[in-house]
Amino acid sequence: MSNDDLFAAAYREHYWAVSRYVARRLQGRADEVEEVVAEVFTVAWRRRADLPATPLPWLYGVARNCLANAVRGYGRRRRLVDRLGNDEAAHGRHIEAGPDTEAPGAWVHEALDRLSPADREVLRLAAWEELGPEEIAVALGCGSRAAAMRLHRARHRLRAEIDRIRPMTAAEPAKHPAPAVVPASADAGLCKDHRHG
Amino acid sequence: MADELELLRRANPVPADSPALGDGPLDRRAEQGLQRLLHGEPPRPRSGLSPEADSSRPRGGLSPEGDPSRARGGLLPEGDSPRARGGLLPEFDSPRRRTRLLPGRRPALPLRRPHVERPPRRIRLLPAPPGRTPRARLLWGLAATVVVLVIAVDAVLGGPSTSPAVAAPRPLTVHLQSRPVPLEEMIALADAATADHAPGLRKGTHVQSWSVALRDDERPVTLPEERVVRWRADGSHTELVMATDPRRPGRPVLTDDGDEPREVADGHVVSRTTYPPMWSDAPPEGTPPHTAAALRAYLTEVVRPGRHRGTAPLSTPELLEAVGELLDHWTLGARESAALVRLLARADGLRPAGEVTDRLGRPGHAYEYQRAGIRRLLILEPRTGAVLGMEDTATEDDPEYGVRAGDLMQYRAWMR
Numbered sequence: 001m002s003n004d005d006l007f008a009a010a011y012r013e014h015y016w017a018v019s020r021y022v023a024r025r026l027q028g029r030a031d032e033v034e035e036v037v038a039e040v041f042t043v044a045w046r047r048r049a050d051l052p053a054t055p056l057p058w059l060y061g062v063a064r065n066c067l068a069n070a071v072r073g074y075g076r077r078r079r080l081v082d083r084l085g086n087d088e089a090a091h092g093r094h095i096e097a098g099p100d101t102e103a104p105g106a107w108v109h110e111a112l113d114r115l116s117p118a119d120r121e122v123l124r125l126a127a128w129e130e131l132g133p134e135e136i137a138v139a140l141g142c143g144s145r146a147a148a149m150r151l152h153r154a155r156h157r158l159r160a161e162i163d164r165i166r167p168m169t170a171a172e173p174a175k176h177p178a179p180a181v182v183p184a185s186a187d188a189g190l191c192k193d194h195r196h197g
Numbered sequence: 198m199a200d201e202l203e204l205l206r207r208a209n210p211v212p213a214d215s216p217a218l219g220d221g222p223l224d225r226r227a228e229q230g231l232q233r234l235l236h237g238e239p240p241r242p243r244s245g246l247s248p249e250a251d252s253s254r255p256r257g258g259l260s261p262e263g264d265p266s267r268a269r270g271g272l273l274p275e276g277d278s279p280r281a282r283g284g285l286l287p288e289f290d291s292p293r294r295r296t297r298l299l300p301g302r303r304p305a306l307p308l309r310r311p312h313v314e315r316p317p318r319r320i321r322l323l324p325a326p327p328g329r330t331p332r333a334r335l336l337w338g339l340a341a342t343v344v345v346l347v348i349a350v351d352a353v354l355g356g357p358s359t360s361p362a363v364a365a366p367r368p369l370t371v372h373l374q375s376r377p378v379p380l381e382e383m384i385a386l387a388d389a390a391t392a393d394h395a396p397g398l399r400k401g402t403h404v405q406s407w408s409v410a411l412r413d414d415e416r417p418v419t420l421p422e423e424r425v426v427r428w429r430a431d432g433s434h435t436e437l438v439m440a441t442d443p444r445r446p447g448r449p450v451l452t453d454d455g456d457e458p459r460e461v462a463d464g465h466v467v468s469r470t471t472y473p474p475m476w477s478d479a480p481p482e483g484t485p486p487h488t489a490a491a492l493r494a495y496l497t498e499v500v501r502p503g504r505h506r507g508t509a510p511l512s513t514p515e516l517l518e519a520v521g522e523l524l525d526h527w528t529l530g531a532r533e534s535a536a537l538v539r540l541l542a543r544a545d546g547l548r549p550a551g552e553v554t555d556r557l558g559r560p561g562h563a564y565e566y567q568r569a570g571i572r573r574l575l576i577l578e579p580r581t582g583a584v585l586g587m588e589d590t591a592t593e594d595d596p597e598y599g600v601r602a603g604d605l606m607q608y609r610a611w612m613r
Contacts, residue, residue: 020218023211045234108208127205158201
């Protein structure tokens with residue numbers, strides 16, 4: 001197969017995986033996803049001679065750099081978009097349960113957000129893209145041992161942040177000793193208290 | 198409790214079986230993108246004005262009423278996908294529930310990516326993630342306030358009536374022969390201003406701002422606006438954003454609200470939003486303290502929100518960045534302003550520059566911090582030390598974005 005054929009096959013096979021990768025990191029900016037993905041594959045097209053046999057982690061690496069560009073566009077709208085996110089949560093769209101329940105969400109994101117960008121990315125690659133250390137190494141452009149070490153350390157730090165958040169969320173039921181009768185909206189407010197201003 | 202990776206896995210915001218982005222055959226636009234790459238077709242014009250763009254699904258924000266875009270994702274079913282409606286590849290079609298990630302109360306923000314055929318050299322301009330280095334932080338602070346818009350030139354610059362709106366404001370100039378007032382002197386003034394009926398702390402902000410909107414290889418366009426955030430006793434708040442330019446009251450103003458930058462009347466309401474009650478103790482949402490030491494800790498948390506804040510003292514770029522964040526959330530009282538002046542007085546490299554008249558015509562003392570191609574000017578009220586404004590000016594050319602040394606990059610002017 002020619003490089004063009006290999007590229008086309010990778011494109012068809014991984015277009016949506018790359019789209020998800022981008023969407024996960026552009027939360028609240030869904031409209032930019034398609035454009036960033038187009039940029040990812042344009043860059044990949046130029047570098048198609050470098051396309052490895054297992055292209056997806058490599059494509060994630062390209063996407064990571066393209067996303068770094070997208071950050072620039074965050075710009076002046078950052079606060080407004082942040083508020084959109086707050087508003088979403090306040091309306092219950094992203095209401096999540098505490099750490100002892102089955103559906104963690106926002107509070108895990110909060111713990112994640114407290115980590116460094118490098119930690120966040122290695123954790124996302126492991127948890128959301130479900131990459132192993134070898135693949136993470138390709139996506140991050142580092143050695144596999146370094147990737148494994150980064151993941152190991154990042155997991156520890158995430159654990160620490162989760163533990164740090166946990167007492168706060170665990171303390172909430174004390175205010176409402178009968179959670180079964182607390183309206184859903186009240187629960188939502190309690191969850192939100194720790195996340196938003 | 199499950200291990201941390203499993204918890205994170207469950208919190209995946211876009212799972213592999215996502216209705217909008219789950220695996221499957223390419224949709225029409227993705228297929229077109231591939232064909233463009235394979236066969237060298239010219240890229241779709243970014244203005245969205247081509248017949249092709251008209252007939253295919255719109256990019257985000259350009260045509261809210263247009264056909265659904267799979268890539269726009271989301272949580273709200275909005276009808277059939279292009280594939281289900283018989284696109285170019287009907288054999289691949291399968292209805293997918295479209296969802297929307299953003300609330301639908303205003304059109305999606307039209308952030309446009311630069312031309313896809315451009316080489317990725319723009320990466321060199323990117324700051325490192327915040328918190329890496331002081332230089333990176335300063336660049337980040339700039340980059341985080343810069344909007345990249347790729348727009349049809351004629352839409353903005355074509356009409357003669359638009360030229361006043363796109364003219365960038367000039368950096369503030371320090372009055373000749375004015376005496377630079379050391380920050381140490383301002384401490385006493387600020388302390389004195391806390392007596393009697395001094396203004397108190399108030400949550401919310403009132404700010405006029407202007408941000409450069411960088412365009413590839415073009416001169417920047419201006420985006421002036423005024424924002425008023427007011428909080429109520431029940432924890433809810435309202436935000437009003439208006440297009441207005443203090444330099445030209447009553448004249449049309451350029452705004453990027455909606456689809457493309459366009460002119461609107463002075464005072465045009467860009468958005469008016471009421472937010473339900475929300476609370477947080479975390480800076481900058483939490484109440485700022487009024488002692489210097491506590492305020493330093495507070496501001497450190499603003500710029501180093503992670504647990505590992507380190508023990509390094511707040512650098513001057515960090516301090517200035519945090520001050521901007523603080524004032525975008527709070528209108529400081531005299532006591533908080535006095536504490537802030539004490540912190541500023543200890544900031545390395547922040548030197549008095551002299552007197553200025555700020556964007557709103559107010560007299561002020563300017564303090565300058567220069568680093569990494571950017572000069573940041575902080576303006577303090579001369580009698581109370583309250584921060585009136587902050588602005589950034591490029592000190593080096595950046596031909597790629599049409600930025601020249603001396604160009605104003607952004608300003609913010611806070612009011613009570």
